[in-house]
Amino acid sequence: MPHTHPETELHNPQSTKPPLDPHLKALENEAIHIFREVAAEFERPVMLYSIGKDSSVLLHLARKAFYPGRVPFPLLHVNTGWKFAEMIAFRDEIVKRYDLDLIEHVNPRGAAESVTPFSHGSALYTDIMKTEALRQALDAGQYDAAFGGARRDEEASRAKERIYSFRTPDHRWDPRNQRPELWNVYNGMVRKGESVRAFPLSNWTEVDIWRYIQAEDIPIVPLYFAKKRPVVERDGMMILAEDQRLELLPGETKRDEVIRFRTLGCFPLTGAIRSGATSLDDIISELETATVSERQGRAIDRDQSGSMEKKKREGYF
C-alpha cells in the first residue's frame, strides 16, 4: 500500500485524558517496550489482528509505541469467511481511521473444498481455516516475528509461554525446550526461516483489558455490548442468527434475546452470553462477579484438556 500522507500524527487526540492508574501504566510500559524491541531487532515483523478486544488493545499499544511515527509493520488478518459481519465492518473502519497496512488472508482450500464449520466440524475447520491459513500467510510474508494478543491468564498452556515464543521453520512450538527468558532482556536471535511470536499482553488479565479499554477510550466491536439480537440454540451455545450464512437445522428456531459476546471469532463457533451489560462499566462489574472463564464460549477449546497446547504446537496462534 503506498503512503502519501504526512508521516507524523499532528494532532494528539487524547491529550486531555487523565493519567492511567499505576497498575495499568506498568502493563502498558511493558507492552510498549516489547513492541519497540521486536520492531528494532527483527527484519520483517507483522501483527496478527483478529479484530477482538485484545487485538484492539494491542493495536492501540502499537500506535503508542511508535508515536509520532506510524506503526512500522503491517497487520495480518486471517479470515475464514465466517467472522461476524460487524467485525469486518469494524476492521475496515479502523484500518482507514488509523491509516494502517492490512493484509487479509483466506486459505484458498476453504473456497476450493467448501470447508465450513458445519460440513467439516469445528476441529478440522479450525485446523484448515485458522492454523493452516496462518502458516500460509506467515510463510508468504516471510515474517520473522509476529505479534499476537494472547494473554497468559487465558489458558493453562498459554500460562507457560514466553513473551518471545520461538518457532521452528514449520511454526512448531516446543513447550519442553523454551529459551530461558530473564528480566526484560529478550533473545531475538533466529536463523532464516525460524521466527518468534511476540506477546506484549502476556501479563494482562481480562479485567485489565477492559479497564484499559475504558481508560483509553479504545474503540471495540459493538458485539461486546448487550443488545436484543436474534439467536438459535445449538450444541448448548447461543449462536447469532443474523445473516444468511447460517442455515437453520430441522427443529431449530430463531428467537430474540438480550445478549453480548465475551470473545469474538467465527460466529457459528462463538456462543453468546445473556447479559444486560450495555456499557464498559457494566462489563467490568459483570466480569468481577463472573463465575465462568472467557474461553467457555469457544467451541474449539472445550474438546479436551490440553487441546490448546496441541493446536499451539502445530502452529495455531
Place this chain on the structure above:
Amino acid sequence: MTAPATANAVQDDAAGQLLAFPAPETARATRDSRPLRLITCGSVDDGKSTLIGRLLWDTKAVKEDQAATLRRDSSGKQNDLGLPDFALLLDGLQAEREQGITIDVAYRYFSTDKRSFIVADTPGHEQYTRNMATGASTADLAVLLVDARVGLLEQTRRHATIATLMGIKQFVLAVNKIDLTDYDRARFEQISHEFRELALSLGVRQVTAIPLSALKGENVVYDGRASMPWYDGPTLVEVLELATTRSAQTVGFRLPVQRVSRPGESFRGYQGTVAGGSVKPGDSVVILPSGMVANVTKIVTFDLVRNAAVAGDAITLVLDRQVDVSRGDMIVAIDSQPLTGLAFDAQIVALQPDGIQPGKRYWLKSGSRRQRVQVQPASQLDLKTGKWEHAEQLSMNAIGKVHLAFDEQAIFDPYEQNRTTGAFILIDPDTNNTVAGGMITAKRSALGGIHTEDARVILSLPADLADQLMATELFAGRREDAEVRRVSAGKASEIIDTIDG
C-alpha cells in the same frame, strides 16, 4: 525533584476515575501500587504447584468451568482427603500432567481486596533450573517451600542462592505438608532455624517462616488456628499483601535506546524504557559510549508532552542538538554515569547442557545492547559448603563468577545498584540459545594497581592500607579472588597517578 508531583497526580486521577466504578471494583481501588511479583521455589514434590493452585482457589481466581475441568482431570488421582489436585491448575502442559511434575514456569494472576499478584510457579527438578531462574529474575519475593517431613535439601539451597543472586531480598519459608507431621511445632521451629542460618549466610534478612498445608489450605489464605493453635503469625497472603515491590532504582537517569524514531525530517526522538532515575526537560545528559553531551528538550508520549519521566516509563526523548545516537547506546545523567569499559566481573547461572566454555565468544545482551564477549570462568559456588571454588568452566546449573572481556566498550551498573542495567544474558552464537543469565558485580581495570594473573586480582597497596583492607568483612569473602601486595606509599602513589592520568 519532580517525581512527587507526578506521582500524586497519578493517584488522584486514578482514585477519581475508579470512584465511578460499581461496587466490586471500588474495593480494588485501594490497589495503588504495581502488582507484587513472586515465585514459588524449592525441591520436587514439596508442593509448589499445589500451593499456587490453592492460592488461586481460595482467592476465587478459578472460575466454575475451570473448576469443573479440574475435578474431571483429578478424578482417579484423588488424594485421601478427597480434594482436587490443585497442581493441575498450574501444570498445563501435556508432558507435565502425564509425569505429574512441573517442567516450565507458569505465570498466574490473582488478587485480593488489597493488591494484585503475578505469581510464577517454577519447576523443582535440577535439570529445569533454567526455568526457575527465568521466574526468579523478575520476582520481588520468593516463597521457598520445604516438605516438613524432609527439611532443607540441596535443591532448596540452590534455589535460595539463585533467588538471592538475582536480587530477591524478601523470602517466605513455607514449611509445607505440616498436616503430615501432626502439626509438629518443634519440627517447624527446627526447619525455620536451619533456614535462617542459610539465609544469613546469603545475606538475606527478611524471612517469614509459616507452617502450612497447601493441600488443605491452612495458613495460605485462611488461618490454620484450628489445627495449629501454637502458631499466631501471619498467613501467606497476609505476608504477600504487605511485601514491597522492587523499589525505584536509586542511581542516576538511564535510558537504553531501543530505536531511533525519524518519522519525518523535522522529528528525531530516542525511544526506550527508563531503566533508572528520572529525567525532565532541561536536564543535561551524556550519550554512551560516545561520551557526547546534550540537553533534553522534550519527553514525547502518545498522550502528552510530559514534564518528567521516571524508571519504568516507556518514552521518546528529544535532544537539543544533532548527535549520533543509535540502538544499543545509553543516554544517562551527566552527574551520575554508569561504568564503561572493556572488562567486567559478573556472577552467572549456566542454563544449558553445554555449560559455559572458557574463552568462547558469546553474544551478550543487556538492555538493548548486544555485543561480543569472551567469558572466562574464575570460580564456582559449592552449594554444600557455600564456598567459592576455583573453576575453569561451568557446567549446566552451576553458579559461577566470571570475567567478561569485550571488543567494544560495554556499559553497566553493578546489579546491586540497578537490576536492569546490571543484568545480561549470554547467547551461544552456534545455537542462538540463551545459555546464561548474569549479574554485573564490578568493572575490571587493566591499568596499574589492579591487574590479573591467573584470573586473580592483584592489589598493590601501601602496607597500612593493605592490612586494613584484609581485615574487612568485604574482603574476607573474596580471598580467592584477590591477592594483596604491600608496596611503599611512594610506589602506590605512582600507580595511582597512572590510573588518573
